[in-house]
Ligand SMILES: NC(=O)C1=CN([C@@H]2O[C@H](COP(=O)(O)OP(=O)(O)OC[C@H]3O[C@@H](n4cnc5c(N)ncnc54)[C@H](OP(=O)(O)O)[C@@H]3O)[C@@H](O)[C@H]2O)C=CC1
């Protein structure tokens with residue numbers, strides 16, 4: 535099974551409950567537009583570098599296409615299609631006036647110099663500039679991209695359209711970005727974790743956590759949970775993991791990562807592996823790295839009592855069935871990591887109005903939207919006796935379906 539098939543499987547589980555006709559199902563599942571571009575740049579060595587970039591625009595019934603750009607060796611058309619579809623359901627679930635899109639470039643960003651990354655980003659923007667823009671499609675950061683990449687996109691797009699900060703979100707705060715966007719996804723994961731633990735009669739302070747991935751999402755999630763008294767017993771990155779039964783000192787870990795650029799070598803815990811991290815006996819397991827992490831075998835070995843999907847698509851459908859059968863609740867990606875796109879929405883609004891919000895307002899509004907969406911989803915799941923994932927898709931599909939019905943063909 536490939537990524538888009540997995541996302542469509544989750545869609546179908548909810549679509550059945552909604553009784554959608556086959557035609558409406560096809561309308562909602564099929565991406566609106568898919569673009570594949572060749573991106574050729576000069577490498578620092580003087581050689582030619584050939585890369586392939588993608589942008590998939592899935593659905594825009596509720597507003598402009600919206601979603602991140604990923605720079606990673608796994609990026610391909612199917613992954614972009616799957617992630618674009620997830621964005622449609624994510625923006626609908628938290629009721630943002632956006633549709634869904636995703637894209638990226640198949641490359642290894644760790645092997646590119648800053649100058650090469652800039653040239654790659656500018657050339658890619660040049661290739662897709664006519665399909666993006668503040669009322670068409672608004673990219674944002676995802677794996678392997680950051681505020682600097684967004685700044686280059688804004689600058690390059692401006693060469694075609696004039697000064698247009700709202701063409702992209704997740705920009706540096708000094709360059710029309712929003713306070714709180716960089717931390718927004720992890721901040722939201724911590725809020726959602728607090729809410730689900732509350733529904734289960736537990737607290738962050740009384741729980742142990744293992745977190746896979748220590749990039750933007752994983753590291754901010756870890757910090758916000760630690761601030762609330764969480765015992766973080768293990769974290770990892772692509773090179774390995776570190777474990778401390780008594781809880782890691784997160785401030786010390788951050789000092790180590792700032793210098794070493796990786797978790798490996800941190801003296802405040804024992805070295806371990808990503809595989810061991812994923813099967814540790816913790817209260818909460820948070821995948822915050824790649825997709826496709828949990829297959830059936832791994833799901834059977836997981837010992838966590840709760841999973842909060844900070845990453846997009848970490849769970850294959852067969853693993854989802856195992857978690858369900860084993861009574862391990864899974865908070866789905868389209869809600870757990872929606873804090874990022876919520877604050878992207880605030881950034882877009884600020885850019886359109888040329889007006890800066892303070893951080894407190896951004897965080898307050900982000901929290902309100904996430905808490906409302908969480909309890910709405912949780913109550914649907916409880917009432918209909920379905921998983922939180924199916925409840926999330928159910929709510930999102932009904933909003934997108936209604937928008938299509940009202941707009942007409
Ligand atoms: N950025 C955002 O606002 C949003 C991101 N997401 C999702 O969150 C996830 C993480 O994104 P983000 O934090 O932005 O990405 P980053 O590129 O900032 O960080 C990715 C992290 O994953 C680690 N990693 C990569 N491969 C592995 C592996 N095989 N095992 C363990 N860790 C690994 C990386 O390690 P290393 O540093 O060593 O390479 C890094 O710590 C993705 O699924 C993304 O789609 C969802 C919503 C919004």
Ligand SMILES: O=C(O)CCC(=O)C(=O)O
Nearest residue numbers: 601602674676874875878
């Ligand atoms: O901030 C955004 O627009 C999208 C972030 C993203 O790519 C995601 O939520 O997966």
